[in-house]
Amino acid sequence: MLESIKKIFSGSDEEPLVNSTVKPEISREKSAELYEKSKTYFPGGVNSPVRAFKSVYGTPLFIQRGDGCFLWDADGNQFIDFCASWGPLILGHNHPAVREKVIEVMQNGMSFGAPTALENQLAELILKHNKFIKKLRFTSSGTEAVMSAVRLARGYTKRDKIIKFEGCYHGHLDALLVKAGSGLVTFGETSSAGIPKSVADETIVIPLNNIGAVEQAFEQFKDQIAAVIIEPVPANNGLLLQTKEFLDFLRSICTKNKSLLIFDEVISGFRVGFEGAAGYFDIQPDIITYGKIIGGGLPVGMYGASEEIMSMISPEGPVYQAGTLSGNPVAMAAGIAQLTELSKSNFYKDLNTKTSEFVESIQRYATANNYKFKVFTIGSIFWFAFTDLESISCAEDIDPASMEKFKMMHRELLNRGIYFGPSGYEVGFVSSAHSKTELEKAKRAIFESLDIVFKGQRA
Structure with a gap:
């Protein structure tokens, strides 16, 4: 047993810590x-x-x-x-409203591969409370949402290169599963076997919070950059909080160079507020991606943008993206229940x-x-x-x-x-x-x- 530790510290409403002891290992x-x-x-x-x-x-x-x-x-x-299934369980586990809505909907079937009214209901709930997107598309994961957003950015701009930041994680898609090389502005080096170098070479990796590196990248690859993608609240490699000034700079330089700004809000979306980091910092990205929090922990993702940009998505436009289980009724039901709670005053x-x-x-x-x-x-x-x-x-x-x-x-x-x-x-x-x-x-x-x-x- 350890000796008791008694600490009183000023400015705190905590009681002194006592009986700080080594606990026996839990059974595994x-x-x-x-x-x-x-x-x-x-x-x-x-x-x-x-x-x-x-x-x-x-x-x-x-x-x-x-x-x-x-x-x-x-x-x-x-x-x-405090893991909360890596974030989406903002209401906690097995929340009654989510559970009951899912059970109710499951009585009628769990997957159809066809439209349901539940997709409309969840989309309306999201768009009603989020001024930063006008149309959206549901996917089955955050990774799939990001993959689709990158393809959309390339299709819209007719450019190939993507800027990402060291320390931001965007799922396990080939184009973004890359790390920085030895220079300030580098082509991505694959961080997984099985990713062709030709794919990694379309991704430019630079340090976070470095305005000079971003400017250098746009100068070096003028008129080649389709988009800059960033977690506005980087939370997959520690919590690497960015300043509003840096995010505003990204918005400005993307606009100046006719590149798109993608906010990956798979973690921050509906977490820091209903409008996510876009609302928190009051910055308008061109495309935003979201993750499982909109499905109450069930597999779901989403990306959204302006009507003009989203009109590029098939079947309305030439950028193909599909998913058999996208918008499935069980995930939509959980999302309706969860986001209804989040939208309350x-x-x-x-x-x-x-x-x-x-x-x-x-x-x-x-x-x-x-x-x-x-x-x-x-x-x-x-x-x-x-x-x-x-x-x-x-x-x-x-x-x-x-x-x-x-x-x-x-x-x-x-x-x-x-x-x-x-x-x-x-x-x-x-x-x-x-x-x-x-x-x-x-x-x-x-x-x-x-x-x-x-x-x-x-x-």
């Missing part, structure tokens, strides 16, 4: 059995790489059920969940206030203890960084060695019943299902875990 016996079996079926035993827990300690947890802000794994361990104000209070308490504790630790946040998204930098706006600012501290913290949090995504580069999410009681419990667990990480009290 059944999860381990399932994992061993899964490895005989799937590459690495998983259907998406980060689930393999390679960046943290222990066997992947196999989840059995979720309700509200809680998860239970196959061994019966209960967790307060003060939903985002209350959620964002709750998140701010939560992360500010954690930051006060870390600061009072002189821990090299920062919490970055926007809306109901937050990220733990083991750094003393006041801001991190590009991937190069992240110290890879700091991930060892997250690895320790992740283990301690699991042992205290708190679930985060199994990588220090992933962000956390607060949902409307997190009550004050659960957030207080989570804070105590985070305080104890930080003590153990920084005081070297556990090997």
Whole structure:
């Protein structure tokens, strides 16, 4: 057992932390059995790489059920969940309104490969509350939405090259699964086997938050750039918050060069507000992509733009894009239920206030203890960084060695019943299902875990 730690710090409404103890490891016996079996079926035993827990300690947890802000794994361990299926569960797990709407619609069938009125209802709900798009197209994933948006930009501009930024992730499509080379402005280098160099050569990769590099790229590839694509809230490689000035600059330079600006809002869309980052920063992109949050966690994506740009999409225009399960009734039903809740008065104000209070308490504790630790946040998204930098706006600012501290913290949090995504580069999410009681419990667990990480009290 560790000695009790008693800290009082000024300007805080937190009680002093007491009885910060090393917790016994949670049981993972059944999860381990399932994992061993899964490895005989799937590459690495998983259907998406980060689930393999390679960046943290222990066997992947196999989840059995979720309700509200809680998860239970196959061994019966209960967790307060801040992963939220990587963001879309803004109402928490198994929300009654979403569940009941899905069950209601499923009584009539689950897929038709034909239009339904539910598509109209969800589209009307979205467009009524989002002034930045005039027409949209549903897809089955965020990756598919981004892939379609890139094709649309190329078809509309009749140009081939795309600018992306190091540190932004846009799904696993070939054209954007690339990383920067050694120069300031480089052709993309493939970050996966199986991507032809000729494909990567159509993507220009430059650092985030670097106006000079963007200007250089437009000068070097004059009249060749179809679009600039960016996560306006980069949240797949840490939370690399960008300034409004930089995003405004992108808008301006794209307009000047007759290139399109694509906001990839698969994470930030309907998270930082109903109109996403476009509304938060009050910037009009040419195309916006969205992800699973519009389906209550079911597989769905969407991209939208002006009527003029969207008129290029088949069958109205020459840019082909299709999907058998696009707009399927089950996902549309979940989306209608979820977005109806999100459109209610003060939903985002209350959620964002709750998140701010939560992360500010954690930051006060870390600061009072002189821990090299920062919490970055926007809306109901937050990220733990083991750094003393006041801001991190590009991937190069992240110290890879700091991930060892997250690895320790992740283990301690699991042992205290708190679930985060199994990588220090992933962000956390607060949902409307997190009550004050659960957030207080989570804070105590985070305080104890930080003590153990920084005081070297556990090997």
